[in-house]
Amino acid sequence: MNLLFKLQSIDRRILYVLIAVVLAVPLLKRPSKHPDNVFPEVRNAYNVIDSVPKGKIVLLSCSWGAGTKAENEPQLDALMRHMFQKHIKFVVFSWDAAGSEITYQSAKRIQDDMHAKYGVDWAHLGYKTGATNAIISGMGENFQKVMGQDRFGVKLSKLPAVSFVKNYKQIGAVVDITSVSLMGYWISYLTTPKNIPLIYCPTAVMSAGAYQYLDSGQLRGMLNGVMGAVQYETLIGRGHARTDAAATSWALSAAHIFIILLIVLGNLGYLAAKRAGIHTGGPRVG
């Protein structure tokens, strides 16, 4: 009995080393096996992108920085590869200052890997900030004026990838890859009023609070953190590639089991202490 109680006083730094070791194994092995099951909202996102008509563009709105790159970059990667495969034109732009540089570097790496051409297949419109609701509703009315130029200062009219986009009529779908709550603005000012499909790629922290929007159709698909990206990879034929996302999904499995064991162990120690009358704290309330 006192073993459980003694276990309670393990130094937290030992726990930190333990979690690092537990996660290092799958990361070094880098298994390429992707999960078998694909959640319906990921499949719906795939179908929306797959059915974007020819003369329309997809907006990849990114509002994340280096802080949540581990979750949001695999989503950007999977979606971009799918659109390059299907020759669907798209633009990437960032509401986050650092994100403008990061999303361009990631996109450039994928563009080179897929032998796509900047300015023809896709364009990066750089950093946007200021009153979000005004910018989103403004781009729906006059895309060329509000978005102005790409991140190198080249006017949009000179880029074949986006020169044909006048207003909301040429927008086939909007993808919101985010770590902050921007979805409400897309829903209120562009996608619900103009009936444009919206796909949500949040960090996992925000995914639990999105299911009511999937139920109401305001969101037509969702990639839930890196797990959503891994499942999307299986849909675009990368089910056997040794990607970071696949390795992360197995490391996550190990992490979750480890965390659940910690909670169980901690509670057993707590109950043992309580039964042995050693109150680690004053009487309880509530």
Next chain:
Amino acid sequence: MHSLNYIPLALASGRYSSLILLAYILGALVIGIAFLAGLMATPPRYRKIVVMLVTFAGGLYFSLEFLLPHNPIYIGKYMIPGSRGVANLANGLTAAKPSVADWAMIIGSFALLLGVSNLFQIHGKAVRKKTPGWYNSLAFFITFFLIMIVGFLKDYKLGFLGSHNAAAFQAGSGNLYNILFNGFVQSLDATMFSLIAFYIVSAAYRAFRVKSAEAALMMGTAGVIMLGLVPVGAWLTNWLPHTGFFASMRLEQITYWLLIWPNMAVQRAIDFGLGIGALAMSLRIWLSLERGSFFDRQL
């Protein structure tokens, strides 16, 4: 990297047009400063009203654009007299959205130095007074100006150095910029965010105690969903058939059901509350009904 030439007052036509433009800009600047001076001179008792009116005017744009009918209203064949004017106003507001977006984006961008000037005050004081750890503030200033200067230099061709040196200088600052951004900014931001994972690990072991039945229900649901979202969950109940009744007992199916029905209903209930709360909050801000807080401080 295309190089952007900062040639001030580059003007298409005529020798004097640049001077004329400069005159226009300076003239407008004088008007602007006069406007600010006028604001500064307003007596204290009118200031609160000015703030309230400006806030209300700001709120008018989107509310009218949405609420006003966009085409004239007919009762049978008879058109209500004013409604055509109202419809033109409403459509005018909608047509103005792109320029409103431009001005909002640019004025909003001017606020970028707000956070910076606050930091300059704090770290400036630390360096001046040599408070302990002042060298950290010095590092702040050095790195702040280093990445900013290198950022501008990588885009700007220093013609006077001669074309070869200028290109080398530009490439060099480009490399230094990449090292600073990819090496330092990205890794520091990502690592700071990842610290929270460690706090969860130690809290999981030492803080998450099932002290009440409701905590047990919450942690039980959390456990099921944590397993159901990751591949190991599917593996744990892989022995169950894929189809038929028992398929719904598979861990990922249970997780999915929990997410799209009970969790969805709870999130929607909370969301309705938040929605009405946001509506109330926006009304209080728009009509300056807030009392005893930031809005009411001594003007």
Next chain:
Amino acid sequence: MDKSLVNSITIWAAALCTLAIYSVLYKENKFYRFFEHIFIGLYGGYGVYITWHEILYPKWWQPMVGGQWWWIFAAVIGSMFYFMYSSKHAWISRVIFGLFMGFAAGGTFREFYETYWPQMASSMKPIAGTVPNIINVVVFYVILLAAMSYFFFSFEHKSVAIKSTAAAGRWFLMIGFGAMFGATVMGRMTLFIGRLNFLLNQWVPEVQSDIQYPWFQITSLIALLVLIAVGIFYIIRNRRYAKRAKEET
């Protein structure tokens, strides 16, 4: 400097920063504090550069010097933010903040309609269809109404019916918070996995490829010695402080 050298320096810099920030997990220290300030400095400087380069220069400066002289007014209005720092005229910053807050608040009618009408519409689910569907719809209504009843404050929960639905409401809320708990753990662990993945699959290979260069072996040796020396110095100093502190108490 050729590409691979820049890449190596970047990876080494990133590894150094990662380990410096993680040192706070052991103990709050000067090393962590120093790198924290570097981050704030770099992020601030980068913010000024990117905002000028991708917004103010192309959308404000170029049109203005290209002939649209009225854009200077944007600078005048933009300058109002900075009156916050003047003691006498701080209220002028409240005017521009008020404009932006009013601007955001004005959108509330559209936002409430576009966000919550479809939610109300999709809450109108007919209690019909297949048996599992009926079960799901009934579960949905019980949880939705009970959870909403928990957040009523303007009348007393006297009658047993209301008191029990509100209590059940708090129970059902736990399912929602359990889902958020699980999702948050998954998200936060992913971020640490990202950093560990960088250390193991980018930094370690970099060290292995650099190890054969003699100049690298020498510098890493020196660095190691310096680190050990600093470590010993701190341990001795702390022990002396501890002894002195014990003597005083």
Next chain:
Amino acid sequence: MGTMSEFANPAVYVVEGLLVFFILWKILSARRGRQLFIRRIPGLSVLDEAVGRATEMGRPMLYAPGLSGLDIVGLQSMAIMSHVIKHAANYSTRVIVPLADPVLYTVAEEVAKDAYTTQGVPEQFMAEDIRYLTSQQFAWASGVVGILHREKVATAFYFGYYYAEALILAENGQMVGAIQVAGTPAITQIPFFLAACDYTIIGDEYYAASAYLSREPTLLGSLVGQDYGKLLIIGLVLLGVGLVTLKVIEPHVPLLHGFNTFAYNLFLKYFPRT
């Protein structure tokens, strides 16, 4: 099924008109002095119980308003702090308040002084118990953790806007064996407070608690108006369910057809379902 209109339709004028009316009517009547009723949420009695327990153990208490500054959430936290301090003053137990916002720090000092004087024990106010630590998130959290361990705090209150640092505080409070009561409108942190604290006040309850204590008219009126709004939403949803179910059973009951088309044009048309 109808589609969502891009601009306001009659249903918007009616429903949003009612919502705005409820909220403004209640706020203005509260400001004119009418006494509006707000029930005492169970969390408040748990709060008082926790204060009582701390006085029995004779250790100081900690009240942490999180990172909130001089905004709505921060000021409401001050109202709850004032209640805690008044309660603690009766048993002359110290209340330590670490802050992360210099402006809210000055407000906290005034509120604390005022609370002690209203209890008639102004001498109990100790300026060093109200402390501004730093504005940096994790530096503030480690400062509070230092207080928890040094002062062996008996009870810890976390009321305000919280981010990821909630975890660090709750864990260390647990290690010190303190009774912990939390309350925050920050939905994302509530699961962790629920797991680690003895009792947690959830979302809008936070506003109800501070409205009950501060009786501030705008807040009271707004909360009561919002209750009416929630009732309206529930009413609309239930009405919709009834009409939609009637629509489904229409084939079996032909005479419903007339009523259903009338109901569709009057109501269901404005609530399109995909």
